[in-house]
Amino acid sequence: MTRIAKLALADGTVFTGTAFGAEGEVYGEVVFNTSMTGYQEILTDPSYCGQIVTMTYPLIGNYGINAEDSESRGIFLRGFVIRELSPVPSNYRSELTLDEYLKQNSIIGIEGIDTRALVRRIRVQGAMTGVLSTTDLDDDSLIAKAQSSPELVGQDLVQQVMPTENADWSEGLNTLARPTALFSAGCDGNDAERPHVVAIDYGMKLNIPRHLQESGCKVTIAPGTSTAEDILALNPDGIFLSNGPGDPRPLDYATKTIQDLLGKKPVFGICLGMQLLGLASGCDIFKLRFGHRGANQPVLNKATGRVEITTQNHGFAVSTDSLPDNVEVTHINLNDQTAEGIRLTDVPAFGVQYHPEAAAGPHDSHYLFKEFFDMMCTPATS
Known part of the structure; x- marks a missing residue:
C-alpha cells in the first residue's frame, strides 16, 4: 500500500x-x-x-x-x-x-x-x-x-558522531596494492619505521584512515574531544584532523587542542578539520548559502595551476577577507571562489575543504596523502 x-x-x-x-x-x-x-x-x-x-x-x-x-x-x-x-x-x-x-x-x-x-x-x-x-x-x-525547529548553526553535532575512546586502525584499501612509492626520505617502509598518525575523529569517513594506512602510516584514531596532552601521549609523528558535521565555531575544545598542537607535529586537516585548523590559526568562518555537496566540484590548485574535480560536503568555509599573515590559500573553488585549501607558513600544517579520499570518486587529489607523508618524514629545518 x-x-x-x-x-x-x-x-x-x-x-x-x-x-x-x-x-x-x-x-x-x-x-x-x-x-x-x-x-x-x-x-x-x-x-x-x-x-x-x-x-x-x-x-x-x-x-x-x-x-x-x-x-x-x-x-x-x-x-x-x-x-x-x-x-x-x-x-x-x-x-x-x-x-x-x-x-x-x-x-x-x-x-x-x-x-x-x-x-x-x-x-x-x-x-x-x-x-x-x-x-x-x-x-x-x-x-x-x-x-x-532549531537551526543547525551554533549546534555541536560532533559529539553525536565521534568515537568515545582510542582505537588502532589496520585496514587499507582492499582494491589497491600498497603504494610503496609514497615512502620518502626519512622513512624506509619497514613497519617499525612507519610514521605514526593520530587521527582526531570528529565524524570521520572510513576511507580516510584507509588512505592513511595505505600511504604507509601506522594509524591511531582518537575522539574529537581529546586534548593536546592526550594526543601527544600517543607519541605521533603527525596529526590528522577529520571531517565532521555542522558548525565548527561552537567546538572550542577542538580549536584549543589544535592550537596547543601546532608547531609540535605536522598537521593535515580535511573538511571540518580544515575549518578547525583555520579557527585555531585566527581565521574567520562563515556559513555558505547552500553549501558544496557533490562529486563534481572544480578546484584550482594555485601551486600547479591544475584543476581538480573533487568530492565535497560542507556548509561552512574559511573567510579569505582577513587571513592572518601566516595563513595562505592554496586551493580555490572555481564555482564561487571560496577557499578550498590553506597552509600555514610558519609551522608544518595544511588542510583542504574537499575530500581527497573520495569514496566514491573522483581521485584527482590523492596526492595530498603523499604530501602529508612527506611532511612527517622530512626532517625539520631550523
Whole structure:
C-alpha cells in the first residue's frame, strides 16, 4: 500500500510524495547533493548529521546496498529525499534494497516530489530547516514545526558522531596494492619505521584512515574531544584532523587542542578539520548559502595551476577577507571562489575543504596523502 510523506520547509513550502524507509517524523537542515553515484557513501557520511539530504540525480537505489561501501558504523543523516526510488537493484554486490536499508536504520525517505523545484528553492533561499513526516500530514502543522525547529548553526553535532575512546586502525584499501612509492626520505617502509598518525575523529569517513594506512602510516584514531596532552601521549609523528558535521565555531575544545598542537607535529586537516585548523590559526568562518555537496566540484590548485574535480560536503568555509599573515590559500573553488585549501607558513600544517579520499570518486587529489607523508618524514629545518 502506498504511504504518503510530506516535507515542509521553514519558508512555508510543502512537498507531498510517497514514503519509503521508516515511519515517523524528523527535522533537520534541508540540503542537496549533486552526485550521480555514491548514495550509500552519502547516507553513511557522519558529516550529514542533523540534515535532510536531497539527491539531484533522479534515479536512486538502482545498484542497492552492500556492507563494504559504508563510510561509518551507521546512518547519521535524518531524512532522505529523492525523485524516484529504484525498487529492484542491479548489482552483483547488492545485499539490500535502499528501502530495506533505510527501514533497518530507522531513516525516513520520500520519493516522487519535484526535486528540481526543491533544489532551486534551496539555491535561491539558502539551506533551511525542514520537517519530514509520514505521521503528521497537515501542511499548517508541519510548517509551524519547521519554523520552530532549531537551526543547525551554533549546534555541536560532533559529539553525536565521534568515537568515545582510542582505537588502532589496520585496514587499507582492499582494491589497491600498497603504494610503496609514497615512502620518502626519512622513512624506509619497514613497519617499525612507519610514521605514526593520530587521527582526531570528529565524524570521520572510513576511507580516510584507509588512505592513511595505505600511504604507509601506522594509524591511531582518537575522539574529537581529546586534548593536546592526550594526543601527544600517543607519541605521533603527525596529526590528522577529520571531517565532521555542522558548525565548527561552537567546538572550542577542538580549536584549543589544535592550537596547543601546532608547531609540535605536522598537521593535515580535511573538511571540518580544515575549518578547525583555520579557527585555531585566527581565521574567520562563515556559513555558505547552500553549501558544496557533490562529486563534481572544480578546484584550482594555485601551486600547479591544475584543476581538480573533487568530492565535497560542507556548509561552512574559511573567510579569505582577513587571513592572518601566516595563513595562505592554496586551493580555490572555481564555482564561487571560496577557499578550498590553506597552509600555514610558519609551522608544518595544511588542510583542504574537499575530500581527497573520495569514496566514491573522483581521485584527482590523492596526492595530498603523499604530501602529508612527506611532511612527517622530512626532517625539520631550523
